[in-house]
Amino acid sequence: MITKSNKTIVDLVESVLKEDFKLGKIKQATFKRKTDTLKKLQKERFTNIPITKVKREDIIKYLESLKLYSKSTIKQTYELICLAFGQATYENIITDNFMTGWKRVEKPKSEYKSHHRKSLTIEEQKKLVDYLNSVSYEKCPNKYLFLLLLTTGMRIGEALVLDYEKDIDLTNGTIYIRKTQTKNISGKVIIGETAKTENGERTLTMTNISRQIIESALDYKITSKNHLLFCKEDKTMHIENSINSNLKRIAMKLGIGIYEEENKKGQLVRKTDVYTHMLRRTFATRCAEAKIAPAVLKKILGHSDITITMQYYVDVDSEFESSENKNVEDYLMGKEIFGIDFSTEDKSA
Numbered sequence: 001m002i003t004k005s006n007k008t009i010v011d012l013v014e015s016v017l018k019e020d021f022k023l024g025k026i027k028q029a030t031f032k033r034k035t036d037t038l039k040k041l042q043k044e045r046f047t048n049i050p051i052t053k054v055k056r057e058d059i060i061k062y063l064e065s066l067k068l069y070s071k072s073t074i075k076q077t078y079e080l081i082c083l084a085f086g087q088a089t090y091e092n093i094i095t096d097n098f099m100t101g102w103k104r105v106e107k108p109k110s111e112y113k114s115h116h117r118k119s120l121t122i123e124e125q126k127k128l129v130d131y132l133n134s135v136s137y138e139k140c141p142n143k144y145l146f147l148l149l150l151t152t153g154m155r156i157g158e159a160l161v162l163d164y165e166k167d168i169d170l171t172n173g174t175i176y177i178r179k180t181q182t183k184n185i186s187g188k189v190i191i192g193e194t195a196k197t198e199n200g201e202r203t204l205t206m207t208n209i210s211r212q213i214i215e216s217a218l219d220y221k222i223t224s225k226n227h228l229l230f231c232k233e234d235k236t237m238h239i240e241n242s243i244n245s246n247l248k249r250i251a252m253k254l255g256i257g258i259y260e261e262e263n264k265k266g267q268l269v270r271k272t273d274v275y276t277h278m279l280r281r282t283f284a285t286r287c288a289e290a291k292i293a294p295a296v297l298k299k300i301l302g303h304s305d306i307t308i309t310m311q312y313y314v315d316v317d318s319e320f321e322s323s324e325n326k327n328v329e330d331y332l333m334g335k336e337i338f339g340i341d342f343s344t345e346d347k348s349a
Contacts (some may be wrong), residue, residue: 002092002093002094002095003091003092003093005050005052005091005093006050007050007051007088007091007093008047008048008049008050008051009041009046009047009048009051009054009080009081009084009085010038010041010042010047010048010084012051012083012084012087012088012091013034013038013041013080013083013084013087014038015087016083016087017031017034017035017038021185027182027192028182028183028184028185028192029182029183029184029192031185032183032184032185032186032187033076034076034080035185037076037077037080038080040077041077041080041081044062046058046059046062051084051085051088051093051094052093052094056098056105059081059098059099059105060105063078063105063107063108064108066108067108067109067110067111067112068110068111068112069110069112070110070112070114071110071112074107074108074110075107078107078108081099082099082100085097085098085099085100086099086100115257115259115261115271115273116273116275116278117257117273117278118278118281118285119278119281119282119284119285120256120257120274120278120279120282122286124256124257125150125282125286127254127256128146128150128250128251128254128256129147129150131250131254132146132147133147137220140250141220142230142238142243142246142247144213144214144216144217144220144230145159145160145217145230145238145243146247146250146279147213148210148213148214148217149276149279149280149283150279150282150283151207151209151210151213151283152175152204152210152283152300153280153283153284153287153300153301154175154177154204154280155180155196155200155277155280155302156181156240156243156244156276156277156279156280157180157181157182157196157240158177158179158180158181158195158196158200159229159230160181160228160230160237160238160240160243161179161180161181161191161192161226161228161237162175162228162229162230163226163227163228163229164218164221164227164228164229165227166178166227167229168214168218168229170206170211170214170215173205173206173211174203174204174205174206175203175204175206175210175214176203176204177195177200177201177202177203177204177302178194178195178201179191179192179193179194179195180192180194180195180196180200181237181240182196189237189239189240191226191237195302196302197302197304198304199302199303199304200302201302202299202300202302204300214229217229217230222235223235224236240276243276244275244276247274247275247276247279248272248274248275251272251274252270252271252272256272256274257272257273257274258270258271258272259271259272259273280301284297284301284309287300294306294309294310297309
């Protein structure tokens with residue numbers, strides 16, 4: 001039996017998000033992000049009329065307008081629309097849910113051309129590390145933070161809340177990842193109670209390189225209430241956006257990842273595709289190139305699914321790809337599978 005209702009897409013999504021948050025199914029940061037996405041969606045007329053009056057064509061037309069946005073933006077918006085129709089079906093408000101099943105409205109393919117790469121090349125990494133090793137702490141207070149990200153694969157939010165009393169164990173050579181920087185429902189940046197994910201809570205083993213970096217960072221630590229290994233001179237917590245801006249300025253100075261893009265005035269401006277999360281991905285790429293076992297890399301990065309580790313965090317460069325191809329060729333030649341000695345083959349024929 002159909003229930004008569006004037007509930008809108010906005011009404012339905014809001015009710016589900018609030019319930020999920022109360023039940024602890026989503027964290028504060030996720031609730032805030034989804035709520036912000038809903039606020040943008042709320043500007044569209046079809047989201048403010050009864051969902052029973054929303055037509056398939058309305059959804060298609062709107063989704064088509066999102067094609068120039070990034071994959072993540074499209075995904076987040078699409079998921080909320082699907083959520084609204086799913087909830088409306090559950091409440092018996094509608095019978096025709098065209099956001100599910102064989103005739104569902106599909107998520108549009110993004111046409112956004114991103115300049116973001118997954119990782120730095122070896123030469124770019126050398127250039128960045130050489131700069132960080134040579135520049136003074138006074139000129140670059142974030143030098144040890146950037147070096148630590150490059151040598152441990154930590155998320156920036158995890159590194160920014162490291163407690164030098166509880167999380168750093170020089171005696172046993174370990175780093176405990178217990179928390180991450182996040183936002184509350186008001187959008188204020190805070191230290192979360194837990195790691196980003198269940199697998200995000202982990203123990204990292206220091207290498208000789210990361211140990212030296214941590215020891216150097218401890219030499220410059222500022223005593224603060226939360227014992228933050230990295231914090232501002234006024235003893236407050238660093239914000240990820242400001243750290244990202246600092247890294248971009250360094251990359252621009254070193255000429256790493258430079259590209260040109262037209263601004264709103266039609267002028268070409270120089271930018272860099274380097275960002276803080278790229279340091280984590282660079283670490284993962286170097287681990288893959290060093291042939292570290294995927295299961296070990298998954299644990300170090302704190303992922304729940306090995307496919308995430310391999311698909312999103314490993315960006316194999318051409319040099320590594322060529323060397324691996326040569327390994328395969330040498331193996332096949334050694335086994336004489338093809339029965340051809342390519343080294344002596346007459347290529348003039």
